Amino acid sequence: MMSSDAQGPVSLLDLKFKAEGTVGAFLVRTSAGPALIETGPESLYGNLEAAVQAQGFALEDIRHVFVTHIHLDHAGAAWRLARHGAQIYVHPAGAAHMVDPGKLLGSARRIYGESMEPLWGRLEPIPTERITALEDGAIVRVGDAAIQALHTPGHAIHHITYRLEDGLFTGDVGGIRIGDGPVIPPFPPPDIDLEAWTASIARMRSVRPTCLYPTHFGIKRDAPAHFDSLEDNLHRIADWVKVQMMVEDASEASLIPPFQAFVNGLLAEHGLPEEAIQDYEIADPAFMSVQGLMRYWRKRNLSASLT
Numbered sequence: 001m002m003s004s005d006a007q008g009p010v011s012l013l014d015l016k017f018k019a020e021g022t023v024g025a026f027l028v029r030t031s032a033g034p035a036l037i038e039t040g041p042e043s044l045y046g047n048l049e050a051a052v053q054a055q056g057f058a059l060e061d062i063r064h065v066f067v068t069h070i071h072l073d074h075a076g077a078a079w080r081l082a083r084h085g086a087q088i089y090v091h092p093a094g095a096a097h098m099v100d101p102g103k104l105l106g107s108a109r110r111i112y113g114e115s116m117e118p119l120w121g122r123l124e125p126i127p128t129e130r131i132t133a134l135e136d137g138a139i140v141r142v143g144d145a146a147i148q149a150l151h152t153p154g155h156a157i158h159h160i161t162y163r164l165e166d167g168l169f170t171g172d173v174g175g176i177r178i179g180d181g182p183v184i185p186p187f188p189p190p191d192i193d194l195e196a197w198t199a200s201i202a203r204m205r206s207v208r209p210t211c212l213y214p215t216h217f218g219i220k221r222d223a224p225a226h227f228d229s230l231e232d233n234l235h236r237i238a239d240w241v242k243v244q245m246m247v248e249d250a251s252e253a254s255l256i257p258p259f260q261a262f263v264n265g266l267l268a269e270h271g272l273p274e275e276a277i278q279d280y281e282i283a284d285p286a287f288m289s290v291q292g293l294m295r296y297w298r299k300r301n302l303s304a305s306l307t
Contacts, residue, residue: 013055070104091133092133193296
């Protein structure tokens, strides 16, 4: 699936991670050539190349690549674009991990084990001179396009939402929304922060966007309703995990099946077919959110205070 924003220069690129409509990138046409927001994982580099070619460009034409954060489904292929001469724009807290990805690789391997490379591909260093760290509010001008970086932590401390005219590229802090389903926030470890996330939602609302570009997935034109769904589910899902942690000997492994059933129930409330529910799980695996939320509540000792 590949669609264009009829109101502007943005095209949605479907990278087809396990299924269509789960992981995307965005090609922005400018008077100075195409820019890219998000790269997807290196494992899907061939899909990215085909999608860019279908828009009339080659990957070598892309000289500016903006990543919302350094998680591998968003920035895993950035090093390959850098080798073509692209400049990579990233949050200051993520820049060092792109220059030296050893810690990021180690963390991912602990989570994914032998599935690491089949899922995400390879990760190699990016030369320092090919990295630009963007401070909050910084504007990058690419031809006639002005792309602004808004620091929006909550999902990750190194998360940026990019503003282009009246649109926001919301990465993961804007939640996951497959088709017309509800907005489900992904909660991977280690940086989940509900207070920061709530503040980031307020900041995104304050821009009054008319268009949202969530990486997972699509082009959405109902920003107020989108943010309402995101904020409601942010607290609803996090509170469910907090309550479940009160159960004696609750473990990550024991919570994953009921957590998945709970989230699937939220999705089913909206009349989503089974295939769409499965697509949410592809984009946002239950085990990752359980790990992230349990870590969050343990750090705050809130579950213990309720017993």
